[in-house]
Amino acid sequence: MRTAALSLLAMILLTAAVQAQTFRFSSFEIQGNTRIEEATILQTLGVARGQAISAGALSDGYQRLQASGLFQRVELVPQGSKLLVIVDEFPIINRINIEGNDRLSDDDLFTVIGSTPRRTYSPAQAERDAAAITDAYAQSGRLSATVAPKIIERRGNRVDLVFEVAEGRVSEVERISFVGNRAFSDRRLRRVLETSQAGIFRLLIGSDTFVADRIAFDEQLLRDFYLSRGYADFQVLSSTPELSPSRDSFFITFQIQEGQQFRFGELTASSDLAEIDVDLYQSEIRVRPGDIFSPQAMERTIERLELLATREGLTFIRATPRVTRNDRDLTLDVDFVLEKGERLFVERIDIEGNQTTLDRVIRRQFDTVEGDPFNPREIRAAAERIRALGYFTQADVSAREGASDGTIIVDVDVEEQPTGSLGFGLNYSVEQGPGVAVSFSENNFLGRGQTLDFTIDTGSENTSSSVRFIEPAFLARDLALSFGAFYQETSDDSLTFDTRTIGFDAGIAFPVGEYSRLRLSYGISDDKLTARDPANLSQILRGDEGSNVTSVVGYRWSYNTIGGGLDPTRGVRLSFGQDFAGLGGDTEFVRTSFSAEAQRTVANDEVTLRAAFEGGLVTSLNGTNSLQATRFFNRPSIIRGFETAGIGPRDRVAGDDALGGNRYVAARVEAQFPFGFLPDEYGISGAAFLDVGSVWGLDDTNGGPNGTDPVDDGFFLNSAVGVGILWDTQLGPLRFNFSQAIRKREFDRVQNFDLTIETRF
Structure with a gap:
């Protein structure tokens, strides 16, 4: 085709030279067209009957016909006063098929191609589609x-x-390595990245597949x-x-420069504005x-200072940090300058x-609405709240100039991700089975x-189910309204x-502080106890027979900085609550419970230490x-190594029944x-733990069928040690616990093995 075109151009130029470089055609003959109208061809060619046309203009018309995408071949043959136009039309696409694709569906691939059935076939477009x-x-x-x-x-x-x-094979990330890291090991830094090395679950895990765009995100995660x-x-x-020579794996190397670790030095607030009380703002600096x-600590401080300015009725006040380095003692002095x-x-x-x-749902993450003063730090804070929702793989928030001077348009661009989870749990004990x-x-x-x-929890001896609904922004405010129903039988x-x-x-x-919330609640339940063998039922449980309605109002205060505080290496979680029964129903009591948990990482973030203490009183x-329904019973989440209701008062004369207790305390320490010796891409880590606790205290200790045999409801500190294997798989995090009771009474019931699994979809 190219040879024919060059020959034609040579002929036209030669003819033009002979005929003073002009043509004048009084008639046209078009051959080879079946679908394209002659008028369309002549219009594209740009030649009119009787019009003088130069050789260059005729060449341009030839190029337009070729570029129209309608013809495989175009030939112009001047024959005196007649121009012969010979064309070979491209065919029409009858249908499009994709063959050999298993990993990507036809529907996915059809979205990236431009060729369309019942349109003209274009080899150039087909090549572009193949590349797409x-x-x-x-x-x-x-x-x-290919x-x-x-x-x-x-x-x-x-x-x-x-x-x-x-399709070829997946190009996996075979190895991720780092150069220049001294404070943190390669293993610790790999856990920071979105990309992971290919492991034994390489057929299931998507994050070990090499994606070039993910590297920039990994760099930001490292920063x-x-x-x-x-x-x-x-x-x-x-x-x-x-890329490996076989083109099926990648080796990624991050070259980094850590620098020195700095601490905060002197932190001050200052301002030249007469309306600013510097001492008031200085007291708001919590670092x-x-x-x-x-x-993060600086951003929180800036938010706190600017919020104080808003409460004081001052607008457009900005807290600008000015940092002074002290390289000798590795500190940074920060002066928060309050200015307009x-x-x-x-x-x-x-x-x-x-x-x-x-x-x-996205808009309510902004404290700012249309018409409010623009605060760039508030916009960044809203972006963080949007990302923290967990609904999006990507959430970008940016600002640009508005339609008029002094206005800003805020753009939010998100990419959604699955937000549902399906969990399966397994447990096993010698007495109760799986x-x-x-x-x-x-x-x-x-x-x-x-x-x-x-949730549905079924076992050989227990069945429970529950459903819960939470509206996190009731009345368009930071009020979390929840409803729940539950059913349980043993x-x-x-x-x-x-x-x-x-x-x-x-x-x-609702929130009552920067890290704390308060929940007010009401609940009602119908608790029924049915004796299998009334003659052998403990006297302590006889008053529980039949149905008893419990109506309670309560509150719970919680405080949590784990994962969200100023220091990512440590945090605490506290809670305290009370339930008051007696507003209707058949029972009257006050139930108090509390818990405290602390967490921190040591050994350059390699080891996580946790300690928890909790207790309750009825x-x-x-x-x-x-x-029986309102007393405390042990659960594996309270004291591991023992069955549910495996410790505490027990009527050993009447059926050996667990009675629960009005009091309990528990303490747990764990190191992960x-x-x-295992490659970290396998996602396997270990844990060692020690749990101690006790369930005790009854209002009535007259046990046995006739109430003549006292039940031991005294305080006894049970304890157990154990190890765990944590396996982070694409199916979900698995945990295997192996425990051994080290202090127990002869009638306490142990549980030496526990397995949990959760999977996401």
Whole structure:
């Protein structure tokens, strides 16, 4: 075709030279066209009957016909006053097929190609489509994939367009290594990254597939990790992916420069504005000299200072940190200068990328609304809250100039991710055998930001189920309204009675501090105890027979800085609550419970230490006795190494029944650590723990069938030690606990093995 074109041009130029470089045609003859009208061809050619046309203009017309994408071949043959136009039309695409694709569906691939059935076939477009399909496979980690476009000729100048795909193998990340890291090991830094090394679950885990776009995100994760731990000068010097000769794996090397770890030095507030009381703002600085430097601590301080200015009725006040380095003692002095900022207002907030999540769910993360003063730090804080929702793999928030001077448009671009989880739990004990639990949770129900949980727990002797719904923004405020219903029954052959509980509760929770919340609740339940062998039922339980309605109002205060405080290496979780029964119903008591948990990492973040202490007290009112349904019983989450209800008062004369207690305390310490001899991409780590606790105290200790045999309800400190294996798989985190009771009474019941698993979809 190219040879014919060059020959034609040579002929035209030669003829033009002979005929003074002009043509004049009085007639046209077009051959080879079946679908394209002659008028369309002549219009594209740009030649009119009787019009003088130069050789260059005729060449331009030839080029336009070729570029139209309608013809495989075009030939112009001047024959005196007649121009012969010979064309060979491209065929029409009858249908398009993709063959050889297993990993990516036809629907996925059809979205990236431009060729369309019943349109003209274009070889150039088919080549572009093949390249687009290849790129789609590259994004899924198959860099060795090849795509070849083929055509199958049909009658009527039609063709079938077929893309033959050879998918090749996934290009995995075989190894991730670091150069320049001294404070943290390669193993610890790999846990920071989104990308992971290929391990034994390489067929299931998507994050070990090489995706070039993910490297930039990994670099940012590394920066955030080091900056939050005081390494103010940290830099990622380079990140180099190297493709193996077989093109099925990558070796990624991050070259970093850690720098020194800095701590906060002197922290002050200052201002030249007469309306600013500097001492008042100084008292709002909660960071203390000697704390590890972190941008999060500075941002929290800035937010607190600017919020104080708003409460004082001052607008456009900005707290600008001015940092002074003290390289000798590795500290950073920070002066928060309070000054007037630029007068800008928010024109509107534009949200894109949310297919399921409603706009209002994202919009309510902003304290700013249209028409409010623009505060860039508040916009960044809103971006963090949007990311913290867990609904999106990506949430970018940016600002641009508005339609008029002094206005700003805030753009929010999100990319959604699955928000549901399906959990399966397994446990085993020698006495009760295996148990199975199934749970479903959706944290963004119908895109409204609501939570819906449903659980079913079945075993050979116990069955329970519950459903809970949470609206986190009731009345468009930070009020979490929740409703729940539950059902539980026990049928333990080792007991002399069966139980059944059905109930409902509702509550509303709201913040009372930067890290604390308060929940107010009401609940009502119907608790039924049925004796299997009334003659052998413990006298202590006789008052529980039949149905008893419990109506309670309560409150619970909680405080949590684990994972969200100023120091990512440590945090605490505290709670205290009380339930008051007696507002209707058949029972009267006050039930108090508390818990305290602390967590921190040591050995350069390699080891996580946890310690927890909790307890509870039931106080019966007006001379009543507590019921079996309202007393405390042990659970594996309280004291491991013992069965549910495996410790505490027990009527050994009447059926050996566990009675529970009005009081309990428990303390747990645990260390989680990596297994150095296993590749960290396997996601396997270990744990060692020690649990101690006691359940004790009854209102009535007259046990036995006739109430003549006293029950031991004294305080006894049970204890157990154990080890755990934690396995972070794509199926979910698995935990195997192996425990051994080291202090127990002869009638206490142990549980030496426990397994839990959760999977996400």
